[in-house]
Amino acid sequence: MKIYIKTFGCQMNENDSEVAQYYLEQDGFEVIDNEDEADVVILNTCVVRKKAEDKFFSTIGELRKKNKKVGIMGCGAEKERENLFRRGVNFVIGTRAIPRISEAVELSLKNKKVAFFDDLLDQIDYKNILRRSSKYHAWITIIYGCNRFCTYCIVPYTRGREKSRKMSEILEEINNLTKKGIKEITFLGQNVDAYGKDLNDGTSLAKLLHETSKIDEIERIWFLTSYPTDFSLEIAYEIANSPKIGRNIHLPVQHGSNKILKKMNRRYTIEEYKELIKKIREIVPDASITSDIIVGFPDETEEDFEDTVKLVREIEFERLNLAIYSPREGTIAWKYFEDNVPRIVKTRRMAYILNLQKEINRKLNEKYLGKEVEVIVESEGKTGYFYGRDIRNKIIAFKASPDLIGKKVIVKVNKITAGPLYGEIIK
Numbered sequence: 088m089k090i091y092i093k094t095f096g097c098q099m100n101e102n103d104s105e106v107a108q109y110y111l112e113q114d115g116f117e118v119i120d121n122e123d124e125a126d127v128v129i130l131n132t133c134v135v136r137k138k139a140e141d142k143f144f145s146t147i148g149e150l151r152k153k154n155k156k157v158g159i160m161g162c163g164a165e166k167e168r169e170n171l172f173r174r175g176v177n178f179v180i181g182t183r184a185i186p187r188i189s190e191a192v193e194l195s196l197k198n199k200k201v202a203f204f205d206d207l208l209d210q211i212d213y214k215n216i217l218r219r220s221s222k223y224h225a226w227i228t229i230i231y232g233c234n235r236f237c238t239y240c241i242v243p244y245t246r247g248r249e250k251s252r253k254m255s256e257i258l259e260e261i262n263n264l265t266k267k268g269i270k271e272i273t274f275l276g277q278n279v280d281a282y283g284k285d286l287n288d289g290t291s292l293a294k295l296l297h298e299t300s301k302i303d304e305i306e307r308i309w310f311l312t313s314y315p316t317d318f319s320l321e322i323a324y325e326i327a328n329s330p331k332i333g334r335n336i337h338l339p340v341q342h343g344s345n346k347i348l349k350k351m352n353r354r355y356t357i358e359e360y361k362e363l364i365k366k367i368r369e370i371v372p373d374a375s376i377t378s379d380i381i382v383g384f385p386d387e388t389e390e391d392f393e394d395t396v397k398l399v400r401e402i403e404f405e406r407l408n409l410a411i412y413s414p415r416e417g418t419i420a421w422k423y424f425e426d427n428v429p430r431i432v433k434t435r436r437m438a439y440i441l442n443l444q445k446e447i448n449r450k451l452n453e454k455y456l457g458k459e460v461e462v463i464v465e466s467e468g469k470t471g472y473f474y475g476r477d478i479r480n481k482i483i484a485f486k487a488s489p490d491l492i493g494k495k496v497i498v499k500v501n502k503i504t505a506g507p508l509y510g511e512i513i514k
Contacts, residue, residue, distance in 0.1 A: 091125035096133025132163030162245035223493030265304035280317035335480035339379035343395030383433030
């Protein structure tokens with residue numbers, strides 16, 4: 088029986104797909120990379136934005152026309168649940184029920200429709216899930232769920248409350264992965280800074296970073312995504328003291344107006360956010376700060392928008408993920424707030440910040456011109472250039488060969504753009 092897994096959305100979904108593949112292969116199924124040859128197609132879904140939700144709905148329709156049996160994982164499974172059967176789906180697996188994936192497939196082959204939403208996170212055999220999509224890098228989920236309940240966000244309803252893995256289990260998983268050649272890891276969590284708080288045993292992200300840095304085979308460590316009020320300065324000190332931990336901190340601010348932040352249920356003021364950035368930069372002078380911003384949130388005035396523009400100019404983020412607000416069914420904002428900023432205004436504001444960020448990116452990238460940086464080669468791009476990232480998560484393109492993938496090289500930057508940098512390998 089051949090199964091194809093199509094993954095939408097975030098890195099946590101990528102890790103969940105790896106877990107699902109492990110269980111399916113353990114139970115004798117063949118997981119393949121060709122959708123057309125598969126008997127069963129599993130969609131690991133994302134519903135953070137309506138566009139992502141519409142995409143997986145349309146994919147279901149396409150698969151049904153091909154007479155494929157279809158299973159749904161991920162946030163779409165949690166949001167829609169048994170309603171997905173009306174769309175012709177054969178089985179549904181909740182975000183915490185992945186260990187039952189094989190059972191769901193087997194029952195669907197007997198023409199039974201099943202939906203599993205058990206919390207089986209404690210049963211996931213991470214220490215033996217050694218196959219990764221990359222031969223040198225591994226995504227590692229360390230905490231599930233989110234307790235923050237931002238008014239625009241569906242994630243707490245689809246991923247549940249925060250639940251941390253034991254640090255000893257994570258370190259065992261990493262040690263096992265190094266035996267397979269893994270050199271680079273990224274710790275994942277909807278709110279990765281909250282790691283360990285629910286364990287009540289002193290575990291924290293800072294301590295996990297410290298212990299992971301001791302593993303000789305691991306050359307680089309990243310973590311995603313942070314929440315401002317949960318980010319501890321101990322994390323910054325660990326970054327400053329370790330040559331292995333990436334100097335990139337993704338710290339979503341979402342808006343520059345205190346009025347809008349309060350309406351979003353973000354639990355900090357813009358003054359507190361800026362003070363945190365100041366302290367991080369004092370501890371880690373070469374820190375690369377990246378962020379997320381939403382434009383056009385309900386009741387956003389021109390003055391509110393200008394507050395966001397001022398923030399972007401002042402902080403000079405290394406990168407911004409920008410999104411136009413759209414109501415997500417099931418959230419507080421969808422239920423109680425009028426989506427009252429016209430689309431044309433949202434689009435104009437989005438374009439303004441995009442152009443502003445391009446100016447900032449080019450300005451920051453100029454500091455790299457002529458600089459020699461250490462890069463781990465990741466893969467070959469469509470243009471024929473290979474690319475990798477330095478310790479600040481800056482993307483650099485260069486000529487290379489496939490045998491260098493996963494290895495460190497020294498690249499001298501000789502060309503800059505508002506996006507990637509270009510250079511040549513000198514060592």
